[in-house]
Amino acid sequence: MPGYRAHVFGGTLIAGGALGLLAWAGLYAASLEYALVLVCIAALAALFPDVDTDSKGQHLFYGVLFVIDLGLIVTERYFWAALLGLFAMLPAIGRHRGWTHTWWAMLLVPLPLLLLPAYVFGAQWQAFAPYYLAAVTGYGSHLLLDGFFKG
Structure with a gap:
């Protein structure tokens, strides 16, 4: 299986290539x-599927989630802190290469990048579509690399 460096490289390469291709096509x-x-x-999202195991991606994401959760608690946003804690536990429910390595997770996990700004700030969701698509691209690159090198 590819390591975290290969996943970061793959996510970067595929996202950069996709952006270059879209620019070249004038889209x-x-x-x-x-x-x-x-x-x-995209590079960060390429690490996410391995949060269900002891990995660099797991350490990174849980470190970030801890800081965000602490900020929510300090600012007395307990409901959001509880929700974040609940969703942060989800990767532990299941085995490695379980639900985090599915195509439906690739589409659902990055969804907060698209929907939360619209809900929290009243922003237009379309403005955040590039962030969502970048995360889906990175996540998908992980699944492709794992599938290609599955053995």
Whole structure:
């Protein structure tokens, strides 16, 4: 199986290639800074499927979730802290290469990037579609690499 470096590289390569192809075709053009943000999101999302095992991705995501949860508690947003804690436990329910390695999880897990800004800030969800698509691309690159190197 590919390690975390291969997944980060794969997510970066596929997302960067997709952005380049879209720009070349005249379908989507992002500034360099925005493109870098999207590629970084894809690279991080490429690590997510392995949160169900002791991995670099698990350490990264749980570290970030801890900081966010602590911030929610300090600002007395207990309901959101509880929800985050509940959803953070979901990868532990199941085996490695279980539900986190499915195509439906690839579409559902990044959904908060699309829906939460609209719900919390009243923003238009379409403005966040590139972030969602970058995460789906990165997540999908992980599944493709694991499938290709499954053995």
